[in-house]
Amino acid sequence: MAEVLKVLFEAAALCINTIRTFYMIVLAILGPLVFGIAVFDGFQHTLTVWIARYLNIFLWLPVANIFGGIMGKIQENMLKEDLQQIATNGDTFFSTTDTAYLIFMIIGIIGYFTVPSVANYIIHAGGNNALLQKVTNIMSTSVRNTASGSASMTKDAMGAAYNRLANSMADSSASGGYFKDKIEGK
Numbered sequence: 622m623a624e625v626l627k628v629l630f631e632a633a634a635l636c637i638n639t640i641r642t643f644y645m646i647v648l649a650i651l652g653p654l655v656f657g658i659a660v661f662d663g664f665q666h667t668l669t670v671w672i673a674r675y676l677n678i679f680l681w682l683p684v685a686n687i688f689g690g691i692m693g694k695i696q697e698n699m700l701k702e703d704l705q706q707i708a709t710n711g712d713t714f715f716s717t718t719d720t721a722y723l724i725f726m727i728i729g730i731i732g733y734f735t736v737p738s739v740a741n742y743i744i745h746a747g748g749n750n751a752l753l754q755k756v757t758n759i760m761s762t763s764v765r766n767t768a769s770g771s772a773s774m775t776k777d778a779m780g781a782a783y784n785r786l787a788n789s790m791a792d793s794s795a796s797g798g799y800f801k802d803k804i805e806g807k
Contacts, residue, residue, distance in 0.1 A: 623719070626727065645679065673745070677744045678737075684740050685733060688736065692729045
């Protein structure tokens with residue numbers, strides 16, 4: 622069981638490093654294109670987003686190495702425990718230490734797949750799309766203004782209807798209606 626978990630642990634580390642290498646190659650190829658596009662209005666953010674993503678993915682290896690170092694230290698301590706068993710009893714046997722070793726191997730396998738999110742904590746590569754954000758702000762502002770304008774027009778219409786209902790129609794037209802500034806002679 623320990624050998625299978627050790628192979629899976631090494632496979633997880635290899636998988637993360639292979640994906641990292643692939644991403645780094647793609648980002649390196651797209652880098653000059655991003656530099657060229659960043660010159661145009663509305664695309665200035667692409668350069669900072671590209672740099673953030675590049676650094677984020679670049680950090681996968683150091684983060685994975687730190688994680689591997691921690692796991693290596695745990696494995697070293699587990700092996701010391703096994704060597705003490707051999708020195709004391711002449712042979713090693715399955716104990717709680719071995720169970721803990723298997724559990725830490727499972728944690729290590731899962732932990733390697735969390736390396737990208739840990740690197741994202743160090744340098745967040747989400748990036749804001751400046752053009753999309755500007756369009757969203759313009760649209761939300763115009764919707765808000767349209768809604769408030771419609772509400773005030775509705776309020777004016779309701780106020781005029783209320784005046785007509787509260788007073789007779791003759792009184793409403795005689796007094797100049799809802800708009801008092803349209804009184805005769807002014």
